[in-house]
Amino acid sequence: MLFLSLLCATSISIGVETSLLSPQDTVELKLVEVYSAPLEKYSFGQTLQSLNSRDLEDFQGQALAELLQQRTGLFLRQYGPGMLASLTMRGTSAGHNAVFWNGLPINSPSLGQADFSILPVGGFDEATIHYGSSGALYGSDAIGGAIHLNNKNTFNKGHQTKILSTLGSFGRWNQQVEYAYSNKNFSTRSRFYRNFSKNNFKFNNLARAGSPEERQKNAEIEQIGAMQDLAWNLSEQQQLSTSIWWNHTDRQIQPVMGSNDKDHQVDRNFRAVVDYNRFSSSTVWNIKTGVILDELNFNGGSNKTSQYLLSTDVDWNISSKVKSKSGIRFNHVRGNLSSYEATEDRIELYQSINYLPASNIAFSLNLRQMIYDGDLAPFTPSIGSEWTFFKNDNNSLSTHASASRSFKIPTLNDRFWVPGGNPDIESEESISAELGFKQEYTSNGFRLSNQINLYSMWVDNWIIWLPRGGFWSPENIREVRNQGLEYFATVTKSFDQIQAEFNGSYNYTLATILNTLSENDRSQGNQLPYTPKHKAQGNLRLSYKSNSAFVNGHWIGERFINTDNMSAVAPYGLLDVGFSKKLEFIPKVNAVIGFQVNNITNNDYQVLRLRAMPGRNYLININLTL
Amino acid sequence: MKNFRLLGYLFALSLFIYSCDSSRDERPLGEYEKGLLIINEGNFSSRDGDISHYNFNTGDVQQNIFEKVNNRPFAGLVQDVVEFEDYYYLVSNTGKVEIVNKNTFQSLGSVGGNTVDDNDPELNIPRSAIVADNKIYIADWGPYDATFANPKSYVAIVNNLSGGDVFKKSRTSSRPENFHKINNDLLIVCSAARKIDVMRIGIDTVNRSIDVEGTPVRFIEHDNKLLLFSRSSSGIFFHEINKTDYSITNSTEINISNTTSKLTLGENGEAYIITSTGWPDYNDAVSKISITSGQVLDASFYEGNGFYGIGFDNFDKNIYLSENNGFQGSGTAIVINQSGAEVKTIPTGVGPSGFIFRR
Numbered sequence: 001m002l003f004l005s006l007l008c009a010t011s012i013s014i015g016v017e018t019s020l021l022s023p024q025d026t027v028e029l030k031l032v033e034v035y036s037a038p039l040e041k042y043s044f045g046q047t048l049q050s051l052n053s054r055d056l057e058d059f060q061g062q063a064l065a066e067l068l069q070q071r072t073g074l075f076l077r078q079y080g081p082g083m084l085a086s087l088t089m090r091g092t093s094a095g096h097n098a099v100f101w102n103g104l105p106i107n108s109p110s111l112g113q114a115d116f117s118i119l120p121v122g123g124f125d126e127a128t129i130h131y132g133s134s135g136a137l138y139g140s141d142a143i144g145g146a147i148h149l150n151n152k153n154t155f156n157k158g159h160q161t162k163i164l165s166t167l168g169s170f171g172r173w174n175q176q177v178e179y180a181y182s183n184k185n186f187s188t189r190s191r192f193y194r195n196f197s198k199n200n201f202k203f204n205n206l207a208r209a210g211s212p213e214e215r216q217k218n219a220e221i222e223q224i225g226a227m228q229d230l231a232w233n234l235s236e237q238q239q240l241s242t243s244i245w246w247n248h249t250d251r252q253i254q255p256v257m258g259s260n261d262k263d264h265q266v267d268r269n270f271r272a273v274v275d276y277n278r279f280s281s282s283t284v285w286n287i288k289t290g291v292i293l294d295e296l297n298f299n300g301g302s303n304k305t306s307q308y309l310l311s312t313d314v315d316w317n318i319s320s321k322v323k324s325k326s327g328i329r330f331n332h333v334r335g336n337l338s339s340y341e342a343t344e345d346r347i348e349l350y351q352s353i354n355y356l357p358a359s360n361i362a363f364s365l366n367l368r369q370m371i372y373d374g375d376l377a378p379f380t381p382s383i384g385s386e387w388t389f390f391k392n393d394n395n396s397l398s399t400h401a402s403a404s405r406s407f408k409i410p411t412l413n414d415r416f417w418v419p420g421g422n423p424d425i426e427s428e429e430s431i432s433a434e435l436g437f438k439q440e441y442t443s444n445g446f447r448l449s450n451q452i453n454l455y456s457m458w459v460d461n462w463i464i465w466l467p468r469g470g471f472w473s474p475e476n477i478r479e480v481r482n483q484g485l486e487y488f489a490t491v492t493k494s495f496d497q498i499q500a501e502f503n504g505s506y507n508y509t510l511a512t513i514l515n516t517l518s519e520n521d522r523s524q525g526n527q528l529p530y531t532p533k534h535k536a537q538g539n540l541r542l543s544y545k546s547n548s549a550f551v552n553g554h555w556i557g558e559r560f561i562n563t564d565n566m567s568a569v570a571p572y573g574l575l576d577v578g579f580s581k582k583l584e585f586i587p588k589v590n591a592v593i594g595f596q597v598n599n600i601t602n603n604d605y606q607v608l609r610l611r612a613m614p615g616r617n618y619l620i621n622i623n624l625t626l
Numbered sequence: 627m628k629n630f631r632l633l634g635y636l637f638a639l640s641l642f643i644y645s646c647d648s649s650r651d652e653r654p655l656g657e658y659e660k661g662l663l664i665i666n667e668g669n670f671s672s673r674d675g676d677i678s679h680y681n682f683n684t685g686d687v688q689q690n691i692f693e694k695v696n697n698r699p700f701a702g703l704v705q706d707v708v709e710f711e712d713y714y715y716l717v718s719n720t721g722k723v724e725i726v727n728k729n730t731f732q733s734l735g736s737v738g739g740n741t742v743d744d745n746d747p748e749l750n751i752p753r754s755a756i757v758a759d760n761k762i763y764i765a766d767w768g769p770y771d772a773t774f775a776n777p778k779s780y781v782a783i784v785n786n787l788s789g790g791d792v793f794k795k796s797r798t799s800s801r802p803e804n805f806h807k808i809n810n811d812l813l814i815v816c817s818a819a820r821k822i823d824v825m826r827i828g829i830d831t832v833n834r835s836i837d838v839e840g841t842p843v844r845f846i847e848h849d850n851k852l853l854l855f856s857r858s859s860s861g862i863f864f865h866e867i868n869k870t871d872y873s874i875t876n877s878t879e880i881n882i883s884n885t886t887s888k889l890t891l892g893e894n895g896e897a898y899i900i901t902s903t904g905w906p907d908y909n910d911a912v913s914k915i916s917i918t919s920g921q922v923l924d925a926s927f928y929e930g931n932g933f934y935g936i937g938f939d940n941f942d943k944n945i946y947l948s949e950n951n952g953f954q955g956s957g958t959a960i961v962i963n964q965s966g967a968e969v970k971t972i973p974t975g976v977g978p979s980g981f982i983f984r985r
Contacts, residue, residue: 205739205740206698206699206701207698207699207701207702207722207736207739207740208722208736208739208740209724209725209733209734209735209736209789211698212740214740256672256673256701256720257701258673258701258702258718258720258721258722258739258740259673259701259702259720259721260720260721260738260740260747260749260750261720300772464952464954466952466953466954467932467950467952467953468904468908469902469903469904469908470904517951517952517954518931518932518949518951518952520949520951520957520958520960520971521951521954521955522955522956522973523954523955526955529955561672561674562669562672562674562954562955562956562976563954563955564955564956564976565955566689566690566955566956566975567674567689567690567693567699608672609672609674609699610672610673610699610701
């Protein structure tokens with residue numbers, strides 16, 4: 001088996017609990033895994049959270065939106081179950097977070113955001129959340145944070161087949177079939193899936209006199225997709241890997257209560273990435289090329305965008321105290337939309353430096369400059385540090401701090417949409433700072449971890465589309481201050497064959513409008529719409545031998561529906577429970593059978609006003625591995 | 627919250643007991659019987675239309691009174707509010723009509739608002755309504771076709787004044803906007819077809835159509851004349867309609883550009899209309915015109931941005947102008963006196979588009 005010692009690379013193993021990642025020092029990278037650049041390496045001073053594989057299993061075939069809403073402190077604006085879901089991080093807007101799949105930015109260049117309802121869990125093996133402004137590390141859009149979805153492929157595993165099935169309420173049937181083969185130097189994995197839901201749940205129609213109970217119509221979803229991973233160990237120093245993902249989502253768009261719209265949307269997404277990595281004793285040289293083809297067809301109107309990316313960087317461990325990563329990324333973007341055509345080239349230069357003067361203190365400095373369409377985007381530096389100021393056998397106390405500038409270049413629609421696109425519009429930009437504390441205690445199979453982050457951010461040139469005569473046009477008009485707190489807790493305890501684990505989080509988010517749009521605008525000082533001040537979430541899991549059970553709850557505070565803060569959607573809490581059992585009923589065939597009840601208290605709730613959501617519902621998972 | 631609701635019930639009960647006192651035989655005043663009602667169209671994506679109430683005496687404003695009274699959102703875009711006896715018909719162009727008591731805003735029923743029949747919803751894009759012959763007639767654009775035209779427009783007829791199922795749909799010319807009842811006929815303004823359809827009440831089918839110059843907006847009664855207000859790119863028209871055979875007997879054209887359909891009658895044949903320059907300056911204005919002389923009296927009587935609705939109060943002779951604040955949150959009503967000076971402002975709901983004065 002090949003081993004390659006790489007300083008300062010961290011491998012995130014699958015199967016660990018939801019964990020907050022902290023940059024580590026020396027770790028060995030085994031070439032039994034397909035290499036991907038460690039996300040946390042140059043992010044001292046900020047927080048990354050990886051979602052565990054059991055969470056991913058629980059949500060097999062469902063949208064990433066559901067997983068993030070139920071198992072993290074992030075808030076997603078969901079326009080109904082399975083409908084458009086946009087993410088708000090640290091009180092920013094839907095486009096103010098960057099989303100990457102295997103290092104490719106997958107936010108739509110025309111809309112500037114990702115729809116988390118059409119990213120099925122099963123389209124990736126790992127999901128990592130980067131909290132906070134990280135434009136210097138990731139480029140445009142990462143004002144509130146970033147989401148990374150990665151495939152994790154391995155070598156030397158032989159043949160493996162997986163059949164994953166989920167049946168559930170409202171006609172849900174998710175089916176995934178996967179075959180993988182790998183030897184020492186070659187790995188292949190193919191995956192096909194189909195996720196279907198009739199989505200005809202019952203709800204109380206508030207839009208009619210007497211609020212009668214009705215069944216939801218025009219909300220059916222069918223999603224099919226395929227993935228192919230390939231990897232080669234070309235030599236002891238070289239690895240080539242590729243991932244291809246094709247995803248097709250055909251949806252009826254659930255109308256607002258009381259409206260009879262019968263919209264229909266088809267999303268087709270093709271993403272492919274090729275990575276070449278060359279390793280030496282102190283460097284990793286990566287060349288990445290990728291293509292992203294998106295098509296959104298709404299009621300027959302087609303909007304297509306494509307991105308062609310080429311990037312290269314060198315990650316160099318100069319000494320035990322100094323690490324450096326230098327790179328360049330080129331992105332050719334083409335838009336062929338229902339009302340316009342546009343192309344542009346984006347080029348980015350980036351430099352990251354880690355400085356570790358002592359074993360308990362570390363600094364990261366990141367710099368990035370993007371040029372798009374001949375214009376300079378705001379120069380984005382960030383600096384962060386982490387200091388473990390107390391450590392003994394059982395306890396560890398650390399603090400971190402960071403400051404950063406981030407930006408979002410205007411979307412193609414902002415600049416070119418006909419009518420109304422504004423070619424002179426500028427990038428949105430932010431300045432943010434954060435401070436955090438982390439405490440960890442471990443003893444005899446017991447672990448307790450608490451972390452708190454406090455942040456303050458100022459976002460300016462925020463783009464708003466305003467009605468201008470017969471059409472709408474975007475302007476750099478809003479200024480917002482985002483302040484808040486993120487708290488994470490983890491408790492694990494093992495005794496005999498029982499394992500108990502609790503993960504919880506609480507987010508407090510103030511997103512305050514600082515300016516007015518006109519003389520009679522009364523929004524100054526108000527909270528941004530659909531940005532809850534409070535969200536709490538907790539997950540308790542108990543495992544005994546081959547049995548596992550969980551209880552999950554999340555609670556979301558009121559969301560104002562407008563900048564006037566006059567009306568709000570009521571707070572709600574949902575409780576889900578699940579049970580699963582591992583079986584081996586035929587030699588070499590492992591089965592996991594699970595049963596889940598979501599919204600067990602049958603709460604009538606809405607995430608966004610007048611978008612009906614389902615009551616109590618059931619899921620049965622059957623996962624076979626052979 | 628529950629405690630407040632309980633208190634509310636107790637309060638209502640005490641009012642009930644009080645109102646049963648036989649020594650009082652006057653009907654208690656409905657909370658919204660007097661005052662200014664502001665129609666807030668709402669934002670298209672959030673469908674948050676509702677009505678605001680302004681108390682002329684105290685200056686108090688209540689927002690979202692439909693939701694407040696009925697404990698559920700209006701859930702639509704308010705296109706029109708039509709009065710008949712004790713009813714208001716709140717017409718939502720997203721597919722329903724809500725019927726409330728006009729003095730209390732208590733919900734009495736609704737038409738449409740469901741998705742029960744996917745292929746033939748009860749209402750598509752209702753624009754206005756009228757009561758005649760003990761039936762509700764609802765003007766509906768019908769579904770859009772592939773080119774966003776509405777070739778299958780209709781009037782939906784409901785037999786119960788408190789709502790319920792659509793009994794009959796009767797085809798009209800494209801895009802019926804509103805009605806005028808005269809003799810035993812309904813005159814239906816059809817904007818896309820540029821026609822007035824004539825429907826005999828009781829027979830309930832369109833028996834003839836009258837071509838109109840310009841895009842017709844609505845009927846106006848002035849000086850015992852029936853006028854039809856219509857617009858073209860170069861000006862506006864007031865067509866005088868013969869009250870017997872509905873032919874156009876006379877037309878007054880006013881040469882004024884950039885007009886919108888938002889017009890209100892003042893006194894002595896004067897009217898106020900919102901104009902908008904559009905791209906790239908986006909300057910809005912209120913122009914004062916005379917519909918009797920056909921003259922523009924003051925093209926820039928009042929200037930600003932985001933003007934969305936206009937009304938005239940015959941009591942205080944002020945002009946009420948609404949501003950939509952770019953649909954970013956709630957808007958504002960600006961009260962202007964006869965000399966074009968701002969008297970006061972009133973906070974409104976989202977997308978304020980019209981006024982009802984109940985003095």
